[in-house]
């Protein structure tokens with residue numbers, strides 16, 4: 001164990017015991033911290049739950065945040081704090097706090113703001129587990145939850161006018177229907193009615209959109225997805241003003257969804273390549289969407305870069321690019337969708353999104369399994385909807401594979417050889433959102 005340094009001499013100060021027992025010496029030998037006076041190029045993994053202090057008074061001061069420092073892993077950790085600080089910088093935020101998962105981050109943000117008797121107005125187009133958390137956790141604890149179509153600003157205004165509202169909640173690009181929320185308009189409405197505007201920015205990442213700059217008060221993100229980017233780590237983060245994030249931190253200390261330092265290290269490594277990945281995801285998704293839209297067996301495609309996207313104008317204003325997420329509907333409905341997924345050979349047959357590899361899922365049976373038919377319809381999720389998280393593979397390979405799968409699913413396709421070059425859409429010129 002490293003000897004505390006700078007310890008104040010006290011009246012009872014006596015020479016320390018020289019350990020002789022094997023167990024004591026082994027513990028001390030295995031805990032000698034190397035002194036490194038050269039800065040490493042990567043943030044070290046501080047795989048330690050506990051941090052020593054000079055004396056009992058300093059430990060108390062650190063633990064109660066009277067002075068900066070570390071005491072216990074649930075409260076803070078240098079690697080985790082470095083990850084949070086990096087995300088805060090990229091989101092243009094004063095502060096950030098990291099969580100073990102994206103759901104932990106959403107729970108941290110909403111749990112900080114909502115009390116029994118409060119009301120939240122939330123987007124009806126959201127990740128299924130978010131909806132489940134709102135109803136099953138906050139609803140059970142006495143929070144009134146109302147859902148609204150956030151693309152209908154008159155409906156949002158009417159919902160906010162109906163009763164006092166603590167939180168207005170939306171996703172920048174919704175899971176799975178790719179609805180784009182107009183943050184400037186929604187933040188303006190929320191503030192006019194005294195509500196806090198909270199945004200899930202997972203599908204966009206700060207490379208495509210920084211909701212705080214558009215008026216949002218708190219932003220939650222599943223760092224499991226694009227921020228980390230490789231489907232090998234779970235993490236979440238909440239960013240916002242120092243005062244709000246300080247309250248989120250206090251809530252997390254009491255509820256305990258702390259991020260592990262090794263996970264923080266992996267997530268931070270992902271941040272370094274976020275720009276490159278988002279550019280490539282966006283270009284490939286725009287090309288694939290435009291190609292899909294031209295296929296006779298495909299009834300509908302949603303991607304923010306498509307001129308046909310209902311919120312294309314908002315996306316063009318608000319997003320740097322269209323992002324890597326798209327949704328589409330096959331003429332043959334659910335059966336055709338399942339046959340399509342089963343016939344693909346390049347995408348992984350798995351859940352999640354925002355990874356190096358392409359993932360095609362059927363939301364009604366996976367990410368939104370908690371929703372009954374009425375809730376699925378209200379959320380715009382039709383039985384045959386497919387969601388695609390476009391990876392970093394070569395676009396021509398993906399188009400060839402999708403063409404094969406469309407044929408197998410019984411849909412008529414145009415030849416895969418007509419695939420455009422990367423970033424050059426086949427049809428309906430996508431603007432660079």
Ligand SMILES: Cc1ncc(COP(=O)(O)O)c(C=O)c1O
Nearest residue numbers: 101102103127175202222224235
């Ligand atoms: C939009 C969105 N928000 C939050 C989450 C939850 O993230 P996590 O799985 O890291 O808890 C997900 C997960 O898919 C998501 O899609």
